[in-house]
Amino acid sequence: MGRLTEILNNAQDRAKQASLPYAGVLLPHEAAELLELAPGARLIDVRSRAELDLVGMIPNAIHAEFRHFPGWAPNPHFLTQLKQQTDHEALMLFICRNGARSHNAAITAAEAGWHDSYNVTEGFEGDYNKATSHRNELNGWRARGLPWVQIP
Numbered sequence: 001m002g003r004l005t006e007i008l009n010n011a012q013d014r015a016k017q018a019s020l021p022y023a024g025v026l027l028p029h030e031a032a033e034l035l036e037l038a039p040g041a042r043l044i045d046v047r048s049r050a051e052l053d054l055v056g057m058i059p060n061a062i063h064a065e066f067r068h069f070p071g072w073a074p075n076p077h078f079l080t081q082l083k084q085q086t087d088h089e090a091l092m093l094f095i096c097r098n099g100a101r102s103h104n105a106a107i108t109a110a111e112a113g114w115h116d117s118y119n120v121t122e123g124f125e126g127d128y129n130k131a132t133s134h135r136n137e138l139n140g141w142r143a144r145g146l147p148w149v150q151i152p
Helices: 003-017 028-037 049-055 078-085 100-111
Strands: 024-026 042-045 092-095 117-120
Touching: 003 024, 003 028, 024 028, 028 092, 028 117, 078 100, 092 100, 100 117
Parallel strands: 024 117, 042 092, 092 117
Antiparallel strands: none
């Protein structure tokens, strides 16, 4: 079995164990590796524009807000934006701040016909560290040292 198959099988097993309606659950380092192994895969960052501007972004990620800031109202154009920027046959990897919005985005995409929808658990900033009152320390894309950039 190749590494790509191993990553996808592990992600799919996690989704089955949790009875999730989308294809799989990836850890951030698995998502990054998958993007290298499967050039057709697409990382969809569903954070708000404000989060991207203030916290940083992942190079080559597609941006489609799942909820708008401020107020966190649902983006009524989310599926239209996905249709404009992706192929229904692509592996779709959804990421947000901590994995919650991307979980809901993966459900929405799967229900709309993107059958290879995966959630990147932990998200970009990871879980909140109660000991320090910060994110980006316990886990997540940034804490794992994966590629990201800050807009000057």
